[in-house]
Amino acid sequence: MEINTFEQLKTECIQSGKEIFEIAQENTAFSADITIEDVRNFAKRSLDAMKEAIDAGMSSNEPSMSGMCGTDCLRVQSKFSTKPAMFGKLFEKIIEYALATSEENIRMGKIVACPTAGSCGILPSTIVAISEFYNYTEEEQINALITAGEIGRIISAKVAIAGAVAGCQAECGTAAAMSAAAICTLRGGHVSQIIHACALAIKNILGLTCDPVAGLVEVPCVKRNPFMAIHSVTAAELALANVESKIPPDEVIDAMEQTGALMSPTLKESSQAGLAVTQTAVKVQQKIFG
Amino acid sequence: MKKTTLFDIISPVMIGPSSSHTAGAVRLGLLARNIYKNDIKKVTFKLYNSYAHTGKGHGTEKGLLAGVLGLNVDDRRIKNIFEDEISAEIEYEFEYADNFKRHPNSVDITFIGDIEMKIQGESVGAGEIVIRKIDDFNVKLTGKFNTILLVYRDMPGMISQVSSILQYHNLNIAFLNCDRNAKGQEASMVIGIDGDIDAEILETIQEIPDVYFVSYIEKLEQ
Known part of the structure; x- marks a missing residue:
């Protein structure tokens, strides 16, 4: 059966007694005419690249081409080394890994677009940090990544995952939903908890605009990644406690689609409003592009 | 879509x-x-x-x-x-x-x-x-399929001749687009295929009368 809604996914999980990642890898293998092992190898390749990006970003201080970003990950690490974060080591790792990946992206390093390059730090930061902290196996991490991919796929069946079409809610919002789903999977959550985690994550960023300074994937994108990573942790923790979204997950996506359609084009990756036209942003733009 | x-x-x-x-x-x-x-x-x-x-x-x-x-x-x-x-x-x-x-x-x-x-x-x-x-030819190539591009003289039956060759080799057409400058003039055909195509098939298509040019465009890696 073709699955394009959260409700269909939940029904399929319950009827078949399978988990989301099992259904996702079977369906993907079938439609691409490849084996389940091929699908998992593909996911492993992405997972390895995510870890490589984190490692590279954790030790680099190289600024982006514009010079606006690239030095915050080391700044944060340096602070934590003397004054640990209030919420502990795992919180530190998530923030560091999200920044590391996102900064690696803007200095033309190698990252995984998941779902997009601008939101590339969110999902890897939680999967990798939580797996290191709790010693989850590679197989478990791949299960979480495939679950996250299936969630992103279902969202994209309704809403184009592009800032230019639906604002940042569709990019970082989808990434946060995927991350929340991955965390729930790692922590042993069931299908209902997973999809409600997605709904909770998206519900709380509806309306987020895409107004990048000078049209570059830097300000506010880079710092938005650690924010959204922690946001996804909140969504997952609530859902794992069986807190449910009062609005069903599919209807939350409908709301995101409508909000995206109503959002002014000036706030959708065109850099014609919001942060992009502040006095400082205009000066920065002139400095970079003349 | x-x-x-x-x-x-x-x-x-x-x-x-x-x-x-x-x-x-x-x-x-x-x-x-x-x-x-x-x-x-x-x-x-x-x-x-x-x-x-x-x-x-x-x-x-x-x-x-x-x-x-x-x-x-x-x-x-x-x-x-x-x-x-x-x-x-x-x-x-x-x-x-x-x-x-x-x-x-x-x-x-x-x-x-x-x-x-x-x-x-x-x-x-x-x-x-x-x-x-x-x-000058309008096409729509996404790099997702192995694709045959041919330029030929616009005339009845060309699509059927090409598709029968593909059918003979058990190849499934994912999409097919044609364009021409004017009736009876140079025309182009773009055919996306599931799977791979060997040189032999391209040669057979090239041998169809009034086919000027055949090219095989490999899909991009995922």
């Missing part, structure tokens, strides 16, 4: 910072290279609109050149491609223009070598691309 797959969501592994302005640029270069096939002596890139205005901050020029040189979206050489020895192999130049009729992320890639060819493409988001025009 083609449905997004799981793979689209958790990939590509790419050089940042932008799927449309960096990875999309590389893929446009790669597909243009697959279409041109000849040795490249010189290439000119004309960037339009957002590509022209914000390309520098996104490495769009680097991506386009890297693609034309055959580097994939995750190749670390992209970052310093202008200094890399591989880019010394060809001449290249960039032009910039505004044209509201063109997609925000558009480029014309003009190859000069044994033959000259102009390819118009767009980066349509999330690393997805479309080649819209090859010289």
